[in-house]
Amino acid sequence: MTENQTLFFQKFGITHQDLQRYLSEALSAGGDYADVYFEYLTSTGISVDESIVKSASQSVSAGCGIRVLAGERTGYAYTDDLAPEKIMRAARTAALIARGPAQQPVQGFKESNGHTLYQVSSHSVDADIASKLELVIRADRAARAFDPKIVQVRGSYADELRQILVVGSDGTFATDTQPLARFSVVCIAKSEESSGKGTAGGGGRVGMDYFLTEKTPEAFAKEAARQAIIQLDAREAPAGEMEVVLGPGWPGILLHEAIGHGLEADFNRKGTSAFSGLIGKRVASEKCTIVDNGTLPSRRGSINVDDEGSPTKNTVLIENGILKGYLSDKLSSKLMGLPDTGNGRRESYEHIPMPRMTNTYMLSGNDAPEDIIRSVKRGVYAVNFGGGQVDITNGKFVFSASEAYLVENGQITAPLKNCSLVGNGPDALTKVSMVGNDLQLDEGVGTCGKDGQSVPVGVGIPTIKLDSMTVGGTAR
Amino acid sequence: MAVHTRVLTENEIDLKEIVAGVVARALKAGATAAEAAAHESSEFSTVVRMGEVETLKEAGSRGLGLRVLSGNSAASTYSSDFSDEGIERLVKGALELARITSADPFAGLPDPSELGIVPGDLQIYSADVYALPPEERIDHARRAESASLSSDPRFKNSDGGSFEASSGRKVFANSLGFLGERRTSRCSIYAAPIAQAENGLMQRDYWYSAARSFARLDTPEAIGREAARRTLRRLGARKIASTKVPVVLDPMVSGSILDNVSDAVNGDAVYRQSSFLAGKLGQRIAGENVTVIDDGTLPAGFGTTPFDGEGVPTRRTVVIEKGILMSYLLNCYTARKLGMQTTGNAARGLAGNPGIGSGNFFLQKGDKAPEQIIAGIKQGLYITDFLGFGVNLVTGDFSRGATGLWIENGELTYPVEEITVAGNLREMLSNISEIGNDLEFRGATAAPTIRIDGMTIAGE
Numbered sequence: 001m002t003e004n005q006t007l008f009f010q011k012f013g014i015t016h017q018d019l020q021r022y023l024s025e026a027l028s029a030g031g032d033y034a035d036v037y038f039e040y041l042t043s044t045g046i047s048v049d050e051s052i053v054k055s056a057s058q059s060v061s062a063g064c065g066i067r068v069l070a071g072e073r074t075g076y077a078y079t080d081d082l083a084p085e086k087i088m089r090a091a092r093t094a095a096l097i098a099r100g101p102a103q104q105p106v107q108g109f110k111e112s113n114g115h116t117l118y119q120v121s122s123h124s125v126d127a128d129i130a131s132k133l134e135l136v137i138r139a140d141r142a143a144r145a146f147d148p149k150i151v152q153v154r155g156s157y158a159d160e161l162r163q164i165l166v167v168g169s170d171g172t173f174a175t176d177t178q179p180l181a182r183f184s185v186v187c188i189a190k191s192e193e194s195s196g197k198g199t200a201g202g203g204g205r206v207g208m209d210y211f212l213t214e215k216t217p218e219a220f221a222k223e224a225a226r227q228a229i230i231q232l233d234a235r236e237a238p239a240g241e242m243e244v245v246l247g248p249g250w251p252g253i254l255l256h257e258a259i260g261h262g263l264e265a266d267f268n269r270k271g272t273s274a275f276s277g278l279i280g281k282r283v284a285s286e287k288c289t290i291v292d293n294g295t296l297p298s299r300r301g302s303i304n305v306d307d308e309g310s311p312t313k314n315t316v317l318i319e320n321g322i323l324k325g326y327l328s329d330k331l332s333s334k335l336m337g338l339p340d341t342g343n344g345r346r347e348s349y350e351h352i353p354m355p356r357m358t359n360t361y362m363l364s365g366n367d368a369p370e371d372i373i374r375s376v377k378r379g380v381y382a383v384n385f386g387g388g389q390v391d392i393t394n395g396k397f398v399f400s401a402s403e404a405y406l407v408e409n410g411q412i413t414a415p416l417k418n419c420s421l422v423g424n425g426p427d428a429l430t431k432v433s434m435v436g437n438d439l440q441l442d443e444g445v446g447t448c449g450k451d452g453q454s455v456p457v458g459v460g461i462p463t464i465k466l467d468s469m470t471v472g473g474t475a476r
Numbered sequence: 477m478a479v480h481t482r483v484l485t486e487n488e489i490d491l492k493e494i495v496a497g498v499v500a501r502a503l504k505a506g507a508t509a510a511e512a513a514a515h516e517s518s519e520f521s522t523v524v525r526m527g528e529v530e531t532l533k534e535a536g537s538r539g540l541g542l543r544v545l546s547g548n549s550a551a552s553t554y555s556s557d558f559s560d561e562g563i564e565r566l567v568k569g570a571l572e573l574a575r576i577t578s579a580d581p582f583a584g585l586p587d588p589s590e591l592g593i594v595p596g597d598l599q600i601y602s603a604d605v606y607a608l609p610p611e612e613r614i615d616h617a618r619r620a621e622s623a624s625l626s627s628d629p630r631f632k633n634s635d636g637g638s639f640e641a642s643s644g645r646k647v648f649a650n651s652l653g654f655l656g657e658r659r660t661s662r663c664s665i666y667a668a669p670i671a672q673a674e675n676g677l678m679q680r681d682y683w684y685s686a687a688r689s690f691a692r693l694d695t696p697e698a699i700g701r702e703a704a705r706r707t708l709r710r711l712g713a714r715k716i717a718s719t720k721v722p723v724v725l726d727p728m729v730s731g732s733i734l735d736n737v738s739d740a741v742n743g744d745a746v747y748r749q750s751s752f753l754a755g756k757l758g759q760r761i762a763g764e765n766v767t768v769i770d771d772g773t774l775p776a777g778f779g780t781t782p783f784d785g786e787g788v789p790t791r792r793t794v795v796i797e798k799g800i801l802m803s804y805l806l807n808c809y810t811a812r813k814l815g816m817q818t819t820g821n822a823a824r825g826l827a828g829n830p831g832i833g834s835g836n837f838f839l840q841k842g843d844k845a846p847e848q849i850i851a852g853i854k855q856g857l858y859i860t861d862f863l864g865f866g867v868n869l870v871t872g873d874f875s876r877g878a879t880g881l882w883i884e885n886g887e888l889t890y891p892v893e894e895i896t897v898a899g900n901l902r903e904m905l906s907n908i909s910e911i912g913n914d915l916e917f918r919g920a921t922a923a924p925t926i927r928i929d930g931m932t933i934a935g936e
Binding site: 045049050052053054055056057058059060061062063072073074075076077078079080090093096097129130133151152154188190194195196197231237239240241270271272274350352386387388389390391392393394396397398399400402417418419420422423424470471472473474 | 525528529530531532533534535536537538539550551552553554555556557562565569570572573574576577578579580583610633634635670677678679680710713715718748749750752826827828829863864865866868870871873875876877879893894895896897898899900932933934935936
């Protein structure tokens with residue numbers, strides 16, 4: 001028995017017979033498929049503000065969500081009380097979506113062969129809170145030591161351990177233990193005339209040890225402080241269409257907004273995406289190959305199995321500029337006759353799974369990053385971003401640069417104030433004229449929101465040049 | 477009255493007793509002070525798409541949060557486990573955490589004299605949100621969608637219509653003897669049709685009605701028709717050349733500027749010097765025509781609550797009066813930090829120290845009809861939607877994606893998209909040159925139509 005089975009079977013007294021009973025009840029009014037999702041989540045948070053640790057918190061939650069699919073219909077109910085009668089009641093509620101003769105779930109489960117992408121350190125959440133505290137204190141010290149103009153520092157550390165068990169009426173049986181840790185630092189810099197804000201952070205499906213060895217609090221603190229100081233001298237960003245170079249790593253949020261959401265299968269099944277019907281068509285320059293890969297070890301967006309119990313995959317979305325595939329879950333793959341790419345994810349047991357991204361990135365090309373910048377006559381070089389957003393239906397997207405520079409005649413000349421970049425998903429990437437040989441994945445801070453559900457994701461991109469994009473500044 | 481969702485009353489657990497018990501146990505275990513909150517909630521939602529039910533969801537949940545102070549050190553825990561064992565862990569965990577957090581002289585519960593509950597019925601709970609039988613709830617979603625799709629042949633697809641209802645109960649107690657209970661309810665109807673232009677390009681927009689009581693909702697037909705109007709006017713949208721013209725903000729987007737102001741007067745942002753309005757109290761930050769109020773006591777408001785996250789009664793606070801910054805929004809902690817008094821704006825998350833949240837936060841209405849404001853502009857942009865998160869509250873720098881309609885000689889003409897609107901909130905507040913008379917609360921933050929001068933539009 002795996003650690004998860006032990007948890008749900010022993011701690012909560014759940015048996016295989018119970019699981020079959022819940023599934024039978026869920027299909028008691030018919031339906032094509034039913035699944036039961038158990039989740040047990042523990043988390044810790046600790047933060048430093050004004051050089052002292054003002055708060056520390058711990059949370060525990062458990063619950064179970066039951067779903068019934070009948071054609072395109074979904075019935076859903078959940079309970080945070082894992083007593084059998086409460087789960088049966090939730091199953092009856094979810095069953096109301098179907099109208100037909102009772103169906104029987106497949107007898108006997110077959111366990112999914114998920115990946116082993118992360119070291120499960122269940123001790124991490126329970127690890128000595130004092131050593132987590134030391135991490136945030138170290139970040140505070142390092143940021144303040146960086147420059148006397150740093151007037152405020154906030155550092156925070158958060159980790160969680162999510163244990164899940166998913167069973168389906170088709171015999172699906174999957175468990176996973178998903179660690180997730182994140183460190184972040186925010187710095188405010190002040191000079192006589194201006195202010196600046198810098199943010200840095202990282203993490204992944206790792207334990208606390210990651211921040212002792214791989215990425216230290218000092219590294220994040222210095223990065224946040226550096227960005228805040230740079231902002232002090234920032235000048236107004238230009239307004240209008242111009243050449244745009246994106247730095248490697250987190251600017252991959254471009255792909256997430258411009259391409260990723262529009263390729264989630266639910267929107268395409270319904271025909272509501274600007275990408276609907278474009279499979280096999282050119283949607284990017286031939287230098288662009290973009291994948292969504294849930295199988296990268298330890299990455300924030302990675303999972304061994306998705307929240308429907310399907311193993312995650314490495315899915316090619318765009319190959320040499322041609323649209324190849326969608327990101328699907330069970331419902332969409334069933335209705336569209338497509339392979340299930342293992343992208344059925346949900347925020348928690350309270351939520352209905354739907355197609356979501358994992359780690360979305362563009363593969364490296366052949367250009368040297370220095371050559372890319374050197375090729376720009378007048379444009380913007382953006383290396384860090386805040387958030388982004390997309391209108392799936394018309395394809396228009398926005399993402400906001402938090403660190404960007406003016407490039408004139410191939411030279412980086414001045415830091416720019418925060419500005420948004422806008423574009424149109426189906427044609428923005430057709431303007432990619434150079435792709436660097438320096439693919440980087442982000443540090444591990446991304447959270448994606450869709451229909452009110454948040455899930456951790458990753459992005460990545462090499463340095464790229466778009467010949468034209470609209471930059472939303474205020475200057476000429 | 478027939479109530480079909482009974483999750484709230486079903487468990488029959490006495491939250492008041494539980495919460496008071498948690499506080500007592502925390503004190504007994506060694507806490508100097510403690511506060512605990514329990515919540516129970518239930519939700520129902522259904523989405524109908526192209527006339528067919530797409531999802532039906534019904535459930536309830538609950539949670540219990542504890543915050544302890546050990547001297548001046550604070551820590552908190554949260555759990556969905558209400559068992560005796562679960563509560564024991566909650567208390568033990570919080571006290572263990574409080575041993576390692578720092579002593580903060582500003583931490584602590586409110587002064588006893590500050591505690592209290594706004595008297596009377598604030599009309600934030602109505603059992604009628606669940607009064608409709610499930611079939612009729614689905615029918616309301618279907619009617620809203622149908623009213624939009626049937627209104628024009630260009631509607632060929634849909635993101636659906638929905639009906640949602642929810643209710644919740646929250647009980648809060650602290651070791652100073654405060655014990656308060658609050659029930660809330662909410663229901664809404666929504667429609668999001670998709671229209672297609674001759675060139676095949678699609679546009680989507682939406683409309684909704686939300687209220688504390690079912691009786692206050694607009695009809696599904698009115699919602700569907702308005703969703704249709706907002707969607708159709710986007711068809712054929714084009715990019716425009718970069719320019720600097722007056723912009724007029726539809727109330728759906730002017731409210732987001734008020735959200736920015738609310739974030740900028742948040743006491744946490746102020747003491748951390750993370751706001752462009754820090755240190756500006758008593759100074760002119762906007763034109764004479766601008767008065768902004770926060771009121772947590774408005775009957776039936778989405779931002780209404782009889783007591784805040786620390787057990788302090790909510791109130792009406794004038795934040796900006798005729799352009800002068802009069803007050804920040806504070807909880808007890810930030811009030812002590814800044815040497816001021818709490819404004820009853822403590823907000824409590826599941827765990828952690830109390831944060832700050834606005835009540836009903838709004839820009840006082842002016843006297844011009846929105847049409848008059850548009851009519852006074854020779855060339856400008858009427859903005860119906862913002863996209864993205866390009867607001868830097870530290871500097872006030874503002875740069876967001878926008879969608880709207882071009883104004884030519886006082887008339888709305890063609891739709892515009894794939895552009896940005898940029899400026900700085902400091903200047904934007906001073907450049908609000910007109911304020912409409914169309915203030916309506918569609919959420920906790922609201923503003924009428926406004927005109928802002930001097931912003932830069934980036935396009936072709």
